[in-house]
Amino acid sequence: METAGAESLSSQKNPAAALAAAGQRNRCGGNAGRRRQLVGRRRVLFFLVAAFFFSHPYPEKCHFFGQSHQIFHVFLVLCTLAQIEAMVLDYESWREIYSSLQRDLAHDFSALFLATVTCSVLTAAYMAWRVKNKLGLKEE
Incomplete structure (x- = not known):
């Protein structure tokens, strides 16, 4: 021990x-x-x-x-x-x-992971919005 x-x-x-x-x-x-x-x-x-x-x-x-x-x-x-x-x-x-x-860096890596996921989701939502606008589709 x-x-x-x-x-x-x-x-x-x-x-x-x-x-x-x-x-x-x-x-x-x-x-x-x-x-x-x-x-x-x-x-x-x-x-x-x-x-x-x-x-x-x-x-x-x-x-x-x-x-x-x-x-x-x-x-x-x-x-x-x-x-x-x-x-x-x-x-x-x-x-x-x-x-x-x-x-003691585990919490820093967790925060970085959450920031990365948040940025990815926001980027995907923004790109979907741009594609809809570019194609002229209206939300129903």
């Missing part, structure tokens, strides 16, 4: 040393390392199967269900889910270093 406290204290003083220590822990493997490898392999497998069905119109007998394009989309969704799982695993394993580097 003392090691974790001393390690987090040293990471606050020297983020570069904490990054190196976290990297060393992450390379050691264990269950988390094996899980990351499994997720990576699944992601590659899903992508390759999706690429196969994208490039080969294999089962084209049924016109409503089971066409190659539909199967392609199913495997692409599975690939995306595996990618999200990999990102969560990476974040969980590097959480200490992220926390030590960001320190």
Whole structure:
């Protein structure tokens, strides 16, 4: 328990040393390392199967269900889910270093995110208004 406290204290003083220590822990493997490898392999497998069905119109007998394009989309969704799982695993394993580097800046990033979303929504509304005016459409 003392090691974790001393390690987090040293990471606050020297983020570069904490990054190196976290990297060393992450390379050691264990269950988390094996899980990351499994997720990576699944992601590659899903992508390759999706690429196969994208490039080969294999089962084209049924016109409503089971066409190659539909199967392609199913495997692409599975690939995306595996990618999200990999990102969560990476974040969980590097959480200490992220926390030590960001320190008290989390609220600043949250405010920046909200400002970005607000600007995006306002820009979209303004552009929609301009397009309607340009096309001469009246609101009903």
